[in-house]
Amino acid sequence: MEPECKKRKTRAISTFTWELRPVLSDEKLCEVELLEAYAAPIINTKQTSCLIKQLACLYPLNSLPHIKRVRTCREKNTDHALEIIICLLRDLNGTDVPNGEVSLSDLFPEGKADGIGLGEPFHVKIPAYQPLTRPQFEAASQHWPTTFHENKQVTDALQGRLFNAEKRAKMQTFMEKAIEAAKLGKEMGMEPVGAVVVNPATDEIIAVGHDCRNGSNPLLHAVMVCIDLVAYGQGGGVFNHNKYPNCHFKSLESFSDDHVINVGKPLLPSKDHSSTGAIVNGLPYICTGYDLYVSREPCVMCSMALVHSRIRTVFYATSSPDGALGTKYKIHTKKDLNHHYDVFKGLMKEECQLLLS
């Protein structure tokens, strides 16, 4: 088989010392929250659809659309094949249930529905929310079946399968550039932090910068420097970077006429990931569609500057004590904000840790 040989080739160059991890929102990482509920075996399966109808009226479970009302019985050698959720424990508020022991007559008020065909009710725990990731889905299914719309990107990212060897090799070269910039900045008395902005559609480097905070402006962190260098490349810009020869940008003239930007398929879908309105005169609006490689986790100011700049993805190597992309905050996933971006950490972690020591 031909692909076999190809595989072997890529495996040979895929020996990377670093491991890349997505920095997901807290909801995506959290444990499955469970709710107490009552279920009962369906003894007479002919009654199943009738029972479903009865319960939909009596206990609609409107807040739990992800819960499958009926499941097949997990244990073999029982007298029933199916089990059904009757209600949540909290639905019984006001009903007198001593010691949590309930009978069918407690759950089915007289005259409203009868529950014919059911066996003795029992206690279960069911997932409170629809799972967002495969690990959450697997954990939730242990308790009770739920619906799940898998985001392949997130699953691949969590399993470290999102980037192939070729992509990883490219990512490494971009981070190497950032490290080189950090070293050159350090020689000028700056904090050893470097950053590179890349157009992932063409793999062009748009800007390379290092931290300049120990110069005349204490706010010139590497990320802020890069954002301004991108602006220069688009005919704007604010700061005088002449003093720092190792901070440079790709100039307006050198962009090809049909400058491609690929907004790509986001890991964390949000309203504004679309590229509509992003391209002005053939150039993107600020950093739209671009990726940032930075040797250490950005601070609050820089992380929010990247929200304002509409960056697509951030790759960083090491965490910072007050970092805002995973450590102290996850600004890139903050619900209230109007732009979100993907973040991966760990790229060339060891090399970048050496920089800081």
Place this chain on the structure above:
Amino acid sequence: MEPEPGTGTGTAAAAAAAFRPPERQEQERWMQRALGTAKEALENGEVPVGCLMVYQNEILGQGRNEVNETKNATRHAEMVAIDQVLEWCGQKGRDRAEVFEHTVLYVTVEPCIMCAAALRLLKKLLFLLNLVTDIPLVVFGCQNERFGGCGSVLNIPTDDLQHSGAPFQCIGGYRAEEAVELLKTFYKAENPNAPKSKVRKKQ
């Protein structure tokens, strides 16, 4: 605190100790000017946010949003004003940490998360010397529900961030209605079909 009789007033330390937060009347006066800057911005088709940085009764920085002109999305009014103060410090050979510690920012809209973090970072040096004061570094008008870093979305001035400068105080709500009106006017003009204003008060 009244200075004790007999204490000298000539040293820098004494000058720093004598610094007091501005009185309400004075705050109103500066905010009036910040609103004027915001109005000018509106007349020039820019997001109507105006700000002033005042040090010892002197305006060292005055800014409005410059994102469109510079193609740099970080050029908010506050960042523009901060750069002017830094330049002033450079020209006068003044210690910028000392200047920022005694500078009050008047801004018509609550600073965003980025600007709030920038203001924190500028207070670093004196914090290390344990000279933190309770001076309200920021006096603002209306809340910024979309990006606000001083309570609306995050609370950067007082969060526990030991490596990110020093905490600072904020006072909000000065002439908030006028500041909101300006923004509403701007967004209405920008998108006449917009069903709602983008800046509104959370109820």
